[in-house]
Amino acid sequence: MHRHLLHNGSIHKTSEKLLTPGQTGLMNGWGVFSTIRVFDGVLFAYERHHARMRKDAALLGVPFPFDHDQLRQQLISLVEANDAFNSTLRVCVVRNRGGLFEGDGIGRDADLIAFTTDIHRWGDGVHLTVQPHGRHAASEFTGAKVLSWAFNLTWLERARAAGFDEVILLNEHGHVAECTSANLFISMPGGVFTPPLSAGCLPGVTRQLLLGPARPPSLTIEEKNLSLDDLFAADSVFITSTTRELLPVLSINRRTINNQGDARQIMQDSFSRHADEYVRAAPVRARMVRSLQALPVQE
Secondary structure: OOOEEEEOOEEEEOOOOOOOOOOHHHHHOOEEEEEEEEEOOEEOOHHHHHHHHHHHHHHHOOOOOOOHHHHHHHHHHHHHHOOOOOEEEEEEEEEOOOOOOOOOOOOOOEEEEEEEEOOOOOOOOEEEEEEOOOOOOOOOOOOOOEOOOHHHHHHHHHHHHOOOOEEEEEOOOOOEEEEOOOEEEEEEOOEEEEOOHHHOOOOOHHHHHHHOOOOOOOOOEEEOOOOHHHHHHOOEEEEEEOOOEEEEEEEEOOEEOOOOOOHHHHHHHHHHHHHHHHHHHOOOOOOOOOOOOOOOEEO
C-alpha cells in the first residue's frame, strides 16, 4: 500500500487511526468494493466500476451517496498524492450502522476508503486447483462484490501453500463459476466461451469489456456453462481480471493445459487497443504536478 489513502473525501497518511470497531461493516464485512487499474493517471473503465458498486450496494442495503464525478475527482487526488499514475487502486464502501454492536459517535451512514498499490507482476501464466461448491449460483447475492472475502482468501492461501496460484470455484451443479478473483475463458474450435453470470461468477469489468466494446470482431465469444472436462479439452484456458488482464492457465491440479491457437492473444490485443483508446479519450486524468483543486493532504 502506498503512503496516502482517501477517507471520506480527505487524503490521509495510511498510518493515521481513522476507523473504529463500532462501524458495523468493519466487523461484519458489510460493504462493497472494486479494484481499478490506473493507466497514465486515468481510472480505467471507471464508469463500469462505479455502476457495479452502486448496484451491489443497493442489493446489500449499503448506503452509497457517492456522486459519480465527485468520487472520480477524489480518487484522482489520491493518485496524485501517491504519484501512483500507473498503479492498482482499491475503493471500498463500509456500512457504519445496523446490528447489535453499532458503536456510539458514528457520524456517517457509510465510510468511503480508497488506497493505491504498485502493479503486481503475475508472470507468464497460472497453475490452478479446484474447489467444489465454491459458489452458490442460486443465491440472490451471487455476483455481488462484497467486503466479506474471507472464504476466497482462505481458499487462495491453502492453494498457494500447496504450490498453486489460484483456485477454480465450482458451483452446486459442478459447473465452473470463476476463480477467487478472476473470471475464466476457454477457446475451442467452436469459439471462445466463458461461464454465464447464472453460474455464480462476478460480472468482472474485464469480462464485460471482452464481451462488449473490446470484443475482437474475428472471434465468436459466448457465455456457456463449462465443466472441468471442457477445460481439459480446450485449446487454451485463460483467466481475466483488472490486475491480470488476460493470463494463460498452464495447469489445473498439476495436469498440463494446452495453450494452442491464438485466441487469447487476439483478445489481449483487442483489449489493449480498447484500453489505449479509453485512456486517450478520458475527460479526467491525474496530473504529474498536483492541480490546485486537489484535495489537501491531512498531515
